[in-house]
Amino acid sequence: MTRSGTSSLRPSLSLLFVVMIWGATFTVVKEALQDASTLVFLALRFSLATLVMAAAFAGRYTAFPSARRSIQGGIWAGLALFGGYLFQTMGLRYTSAPNSAFITSLSVVAVPFLVALVYRSVPRPAEVAGVALATAGLALLTLPGWGLAMGLGDLLTLVCALSFGVHVVILARFAPKCSFELLSLTQVGVTALIALGAVWWAEPVRLRWTPRLALALAVTGILATALAFSVQTWAQRRLSPVRTALILAMEPVFAWLTSYLAAGESLSRRGAAGAALILAGALLAELKPSRAAGHPSH
Secondary structure (H helix, E strand, O other): OOHHHHHHHHHHHHHHHHHHHHHHOHHHHHHHOOOEOHHHHHHHHHHHHHHHHHHHOOOOOOOOOOHHHHHHHHHHHHHHHHHHHHHHHHHHOOOOHHHHHHHHHOHHHHHHHHHHHHHOOOOOHHHHHHHHHHHHHHHHHHOOOOOOOOOHHHHHHHHHHHHHHHHHHHHHHHHHHOOHHHHHHHHHHHHHHHHHHHOOOOOOOOEOOOHHHHHHHHHHHHHHHHHHHHHHHHHOOOOOHHHHHHHHOOHHHHHHHHHHHHHOOOOOHHHHHHHHHHHHHHHHHHOOOOOOOOOOOO
Protein backbone atom coordinates (compact mmCIF):
# COMPACT_ATOMS: atom_id res chain seq x y z
CA MET A 1 0.00 0.00 0.00
CA THR A 2 1.24 3.49 -0.80
CA ARG A 3 2.14 6.02 1.85
CA SER A 4 -0.98 8.00 0.91
CA GLY A 5 -3.10 4.91 1.34
CA THR A 6 -1.45 4.10 4.66
CA SER A 7 -1.99 7.62 6.01
CA SER A 8 -5.70 7.47 5.21
CA LEU A 9 -6.29 3.90 6.41
CA ARG A 10 -6.43 4.70 10.11
CA PRO A 11 -8.86 7.65 9.70
CA SER A 12 -11.01 5.57 7.33
CA LEU A 13 -11.20 2.66 9.76
CA SER A 14 -11.88 5.03 12.66
CA LEU A 15 -14.73 6.67 10.76
CA LEU A 16 -16.07 3.25 9.80
CA PHE A 17 -16.13 2.40 13.52
CA VAL A 18 -18.19 5.56 14.12
CA VAL A 19 -20.63 4.56 11.38
CA MET A 20 -20.93 1.15 13.00
CA ILE A 21 -21.89 2.85 16.29
CA TRP A 22 -24.52 4.99 14.57
CA GLY A 23 -25.97 2.00 12.76
CA ALA A 24 -26.05 -0.07 15.95
CA THR A 25 -27.86 2.65 17.95
CA PHE A 26 -30.70 3.14 15.45
CA THR A 27 -32.96 0.68 17.29
CA VAL A 28 -31.99 2.12 20.68
CA VAL A 29 -32.98 5.63 19.61
CA LYS A 30 -36.24 4.46 18.04
CA GLU A 31 -37.31 2.78 21.30
CA ALA A 32 -36.20 5.75 23.42
CA LEU A 33 -38.43 8.10 21.43
CA GLN A 34 -41.40 6.33 23.00
CA ASP A 35 -40.40 7.96 26.29
CA ALA A 36 -39.32 11.41 25.08
CA SER A 37 -40.23 13.78 22.28
CA THR A 38 -37.61 14.17 19.58
CA LEU A 39 -36.16 17.56 20.52
CA VAL A 40 -36.19 16.68 24.23
CA PHE A 41 -34.17 13.56 23.45
CA LEU A 42 -31.76 15.48 21.21
CA ALA A 43 -31.34 18.24 23.82
CA LEU A 44 -30.54 15.70 26.55
CA ARG A 45 -28.30 13.62 24.28
CA PHE A 46 -26.20 16.54 23.04
CA SER A 47 -26.10 18.23 26.45
CA LEU A 48 -24.70 15.07 28.02
CA ALA A 49 -22.20 14.77 25.18
CA THR A 50 -21.12 18.39 25.68
CA LEU A 51 -20.41 17.79 29.38
CA VAL A 52 -18.49 14.58 28.64
CA MET A 53 -16.38 16.23 25.93
CA ALA A 54 -15.69 19.33 28.04
CA ALA A 55 -14.35 17.08 30.81
CA ALA A 56 -12.39 14.83 28.45
CA PHE A 57 -10.76 17.72 26.55
CA ALA A 58 -10.13 19.97 29.56
CA GLY A 59 -6.80 21.74 29.23
CA ARG A 60 -6.17 20.50 25.67
CA TYR A 61 -8.17 22.82 23.44
CA THR A 62 -7.53 26.12 25.24
CA ALA A 63 -3.85 26.15 24.32
CA PHE A 64 -4.43 25.65 20.60
CA PRO A 65 -3.25 28.71 18.66
CA SER A 66 -6.24 28.88 16.29
CA ALA A 67 -8.94 28.66 18.97
CA ARG A 68 -10.98 31.39 17.30
CA ARG A 69 -11.04 29.54 13.98
CA SER A 70 -11.93 26.29 15.77
CA ILE A 71 -14.90 27.92 17.50
CA GLN A 72 -16.00 29.56 14.26
CA GLY A 73 -15.93 26.24 12.43
CA GLY A 74 -17.70 24.53 15.31
CA ILE A 75 -20.55 27.05 15.21
CA TRP A 76 -21.10 26.51 11.48
CA ALA A 77 -20.82 22.74 11.87
CA GLY A 78 -23.28 22.79 14.79
CA LEU A 79 -25.83 24.77 12.78
CA ALA A 80 -25.59 22.28 9.91
CA LEU A 81 -25.76 19.33 12.29
CA PHE A 82 -28.89 20.59 14.02
CA GLY A 83 -30.45 21.43 10.66
CA GLY A 84 -29.96 17.83 9.57
CA TYR A 85 -31.65 16.42 12.66
CA LEU A 86 -34.44 19.02 12.60
CA PHE A 87 -35.49 18.55 8.96
CA GLN A 88 -35.18 14.79 9.28
CA THR A 89 -37.62 14.85 12.19
CA MET A 90 -40.02 17.20 10.41
CA GLY A 91 -39.88 15.07 7.28
CA LEU A 92 -40.70 11.88 9.17
CA ARG A 93 -44.11 13.33 10.03
CA TYR A 94 -45.11 13.28 6.36
CA THR A 95 -43.12 10.47 4.75
CA SER A 96 -42.35 6.81 5.33
CA ALA A 97 -39.33 5.53 7.24
CA PRO A 98 -37.81 3.84 4.13
CA ASN A 99 -38.13 7.06 2.11
CA SER A 100 -36.58 9.01 4.99
CA ALA A 101 -33.67 6.59 5.29
CA PHE A 102 -32.94 6.71 1.57
CA ILE A 103 -33.25 10.47 1.12
CA THR A 104 -31.17 11.18 4.24
CA SER A 105 -28.43 8.98 2.83
CA LEU A 106 -28.43 11.08 -0.33
CA SER A 107 -26.02 13.38 1.50
CA VAL A 108 -23.43 11.17 -0.19
CA VAL A 109 -24.64 12.65 -3.49
CA ALA A 110 -24.78 16.22 -2.17
CA VAL A 111 -21.17 16.25 -1.00
CA PRO A 112 -19.45 16.11 -4.44
CA PHE A 113 -21.63 18.98 -5.69
CA LEU A 114 -20.93 21.01 -2.55
CA VAL A 115 -17.20 20.36 -2.92
CA ALA A 116 -17.32 21.50 -6.55
CA LEU A 117 -19.21 24.64 -5.49
CA VAL A 118 -16.94 25.54 -2.57
CA TYR A 119 -13.56 24.60 -4.06
CA ARG A 120 -14.43 25.04 -7.75
CA SER A 121 -13.02 21.61 -8.45
CA VAL A 122 -14.27 18.41 -10.07
CA PRO A 123 -14.35 15.20 -7.98
CA ARG A 124 -12.13 12.35 -9.15
CA PRO A 125 -13.71 9.85 -11.57
CA ALA A 126 -13.28 7.06 -9.00
CA GLU A 127 -15.17 9.09 -6.41
CA VAL A 128 -17.98 9.90 -8.85
CA ALA A 129 -18.28 6.21 -9.72
CA GLY A 130 -18.24 5.33 -6.02
CA VAL A 131 -21.04 7.81 -5.30
CA ALA A 132 -23.13 6.36 -8.13
CA LEU A 133 -22.66 2.79 -6.85
CA ALA A 134 -23.43 3.79 -3.25
CA THR A 135 -26.57 5.69 -4.29
CA ALA A 136 -27.88 2.68 -6.22
CA GLY A 137 -27.08 0.47 -3.24
CA LEU A 138 -28.89 2.80 -0.84
CA ALA A 139 -31.99 2.66 -3.02
CA LEU A 140 -31.94 -1.14 -3.07
CA LEU A 141 -31.30 -1.41 0.66
CA THR A 142 -33.74 1.18 2.01
CA LEU A 143 -36.61 1.52 -0.47
CA PRO A 144 -39.27 -1.22 -0.55
CA GLY A 145 -40.11 -0.63 -4.21
CA TRP A 146 -38.65 0.98 -7.27
CA GLY A 147 -40.61 4.22 -7.08
CA LEU A 148 -40.12 7.32 -4.94
CA ALA A 149 -43.00 9.79 -4.96
CA MET A 150 -41.80 13.18 -3.75
CA GLY A 151 -44.12 14.78 -1.21
CA LEU A 152 -43.70 17.45 1.47
CA GLY A 153 -41.98 15.04 3.84
CA ASP A 154 -39.57 13.93 1.14
CA LEU A 155 -38.68 17.53 0.29
CA LEU A 156 -38.05 18.33 3.96
CA THR A 157 -35.87 15.24 4.26
CA LEU A 158 -33.98 16.35 1.16
CA VAL A 159 -33.07 19.53 3.06
CA CYS A 160 -31.90 17.24 5.87
CA ALA A 161 -29.58 15.39 3.46
CA LEU A 162 -28.22 18.69 2.19
CA SER A 163 -27.58 19.82 5.79
CA PHE A 164 -25.62 16.67 6.61
CA GLY A 165 -23.67 17.12 3.37
CA VAL A 166 -22.84 20.69 4.37
CA HIS A 167 -21.72 19.40 7.77
CA VAL A 168 -19.22 17.05 6.13
CA VAL A 169 -17.84 19.83 3.91
CA ILE A 170 -17.55 22.27 6.83
CA LEU A 171 -15.55 19.77 8.88
CA ALA A 172 -13.33 19.05 5.88
CA ARG A 173 -12.60 22.74 5.56
CA PHE A 174 -11.87 23.51 9.21
CA ALA A 175 -10.57 20.25 10.73
CA PRO A 176 -7.10 20.18 9.09
CA LYS A 177 -6.12 23.56 10.56
CA CYS A 178 -8.02 23.55 13.83
CA SER A 179 -8.04 21.85 17.19
CA PHE A 180 -10.26 18.85 16.59
CA GLU A 181 -11.05 18.83 20.32
CA LEU A 182 -12.37 22.40 20.35
CA LEU A 183 -14.03 22.02 16.96
CA SER A 184 -15.81 18.86 18.12
CA LEU A 185 -16.87 20.34 21.44
CA THR A 186 -18.20 23.53 19.87
CA GLN A 187 -20.33 21.83 17.22
CA VAL A 188 -21.91 19.48 19.75
CA GLY A 189 -22.43 22.32 22.24
CA VAL A 190 -24.08 24.53 19.61
CA THR A 191 -26.41 21.69 18.65
CA ALA A 192 -27.33 21.20 22.31
CA LEU A 193 -28.05 24.92 22.81
CA ILE A 194 -30.28 25.15 19.74
CA ALA A 195 -32.16 22.00 20.74
CA LEU A 196 -32.67 23.33 24.28
CA GLY A 197 -33.92 26.63 22.88
CA ALA A 198 -36.31 25.01 20.41
CA VAL A 199 -37.68 22.26 22.63
CA TRP A 200 -40.29 24.45 24.32
CA TRP A 201 -42.02 25.76 21.19
CA ALA A 202 -41.22 23.47 18.24
CA GLU A 203 -43.22 20.47 19.46
CA PRO A 204 -45.18 19.25 22.52
CA VAL A 205 -42.78 18.41 25.34
CA ARG A 206 -42.91 14.77 26.39
CA LEU A 207 -40.53 13.17 28.88
CA ARG A 208 -40.95 10.01 30.90
CA TRP A 209 -37.87 8.78 32.74
CA THR A 210 -37.43 5.05 32.26
CA PRO A 211 -34.41 2.70 32.41
CA ARG A 212 -34.75 2.36 28.62
CA LEU A 213 -34.46 6.11 28.12
CA ALA A 214 -31.57 6.44 30.56
CA LEU A 215 -29.66 3.67 28.79
CA ALA A 216 -30.34 5.22 25.39
CA LEU A 217 -29.10 8.63 26.54
CA ALA A 218 -25.94 7.11 28.00
CA VAL A 219 -25.18 5.12 24.86
CA THR A 220 -26.02 7.85 22.35
CA GLY A 221 -24.66 10.73 24.41
CA ILE A 222 -21.29 9.18 25.19
CA LEU A 223 -20.66 6.78 22.28
CA ALA A 224 -22.80 7.99 19.37
CA THR A 225 -22.21 11.70 20.00
CA ALA A 226 -19.22 12.59 22.19
CA LEU A 227 -16.96 9.83 20.88
CA ALA A 228 -18.43 9.64 17.38
CA PHE A 229 -18.23 13.32 16.44
CA SER A 230 -14.79 13.66 18.00
CA VAL A 231 -13.54 10.77 15.88
CA GLN A 232 -15.27 12.07 12.74
CA THR A 233 -13.73 15.52 13.19
CA TRP A 234 -10.28 13.99 13.76
CA ALA A 235 -10.65 11.64 10.78
CA GLN A 236 -11.67 14.43 8.42
CA ARG A 237 -8.30 16.06 8.92
CA ARG A 238 -6.96 13.49 6.42
CA LEU A 239 -10.01 12.34 4.47
CA SER A 240 -11.57 14.13 1.52
CA PRO A 241 -15.24 15.13 1.89
CA VAL A 242 -16.34 12.68 -0.82
CA ARG A 243 -14.51 9.75 0.76
CA THR A 244 -16.02 10.69 4.13
CA ALA A 245 -19.52 10.72 2.65
CA LEU A 246 -19.01 7.29 1.08
CA ILE A 247 -17.93 5.81 4.39
CA LEU A 248 -20.93 7.42 6.12
CA ALA A 249 -23.17 5.78 3.52
CA MET A 250 -22.37 2.45 5.21
CA GLU A 251 -24.67 3.32 8.14
CA PRO A 252 -27.76 1.50 6.75
CA VAL A 253 -25.63 -1.63 6.32
CA PHE A 254 -24.65 -1.62 9.99
CA ALA A 255 -28.25 -0.79 10.97
CA TRP A 256 -29.41 -3.94 9.17
CA LEU A 257 -26.59 -6.01 10.67
CA THR A 258 -27.63 -4.92 14.16
CA SER A 259 -31.25 -5.84 13.44
CA TYR A 260 -30.13 -9.22 12.18
CA LEU A 261 -28.01 -9.98 15.25
CA ALA A 262 -30.56 -8.62 17.74
CA ALA A 263 -33.84 -9.75 16.20
CA GLY A 264 -32.88 -12.21 13.48
CA GLU A 265 -34.25 -9.93 10.76
CA SER A 266 -33.09 -11.33 7.44
CA LEU A 267 -31.99 -9.32 4.42
CA SER A 268 -33.60 -9.93 1.04
CA ARG A 269 -31.56 -10.55 -2.08
CA ARG A 270 -32.37 -7.01 -3.15
CA GLY A 271 -31.15 -5.62 0.16
CA ALA A 272 -28.02 -7.76 0.06
CA ALA A 273 -27.26 -6.46 -3.43
CA GLY A 274 -27.71 -2.91 -2.14
CA ALA A 275 -25.32 -3.50 0.76
CA ALA A 276 -22.76 -4.93 -1.66
CA LEU A 277 -23.04 -1.89 -3.95
CA ILE A 278 -22.56 0.52 -1.02
CA LEU A 279 -19.46 -1.38 0.06
CA ALA A 280 -18.16 -1.43 -3.51
CA GLY A 281 -18.67 2.31 -3.85
CA ALA A 282 -16.78 3.04 -0.63
CA LEU A 283 -13.93 0.70 -1.59
CA LEU A 284 -13.68 2.18 -5.09
CA ALA A 285 -12.96 5.62 -3.67
CA GLU A 286 -10.70 4.22 -0.93
CA LEU A 287 -8.51 2.23 -3.34
CA LYS A 288 -8.18 4.89 -6.04
CA PRO A 289 -4.69 5.41 -7.55
CA SER A 290 -2.47 7.53 -5.32
CA ARG A 291 -1.08 9.42 -8.32
CA ALA A 292 -4.42 11.17 -8.80
CA ALA A 293 -4.44 14.84 -8.07
CA GLY A 294 -5.38 15.76 -4.52
CA HIS A 295 -8.28 17.80 -3.34
CA PRO A 296 -7.80 21.50 -2.85
CA SER A 297 -6.19 22.36 0.45
CA HIS A 298 -8.60 23.33 3.17
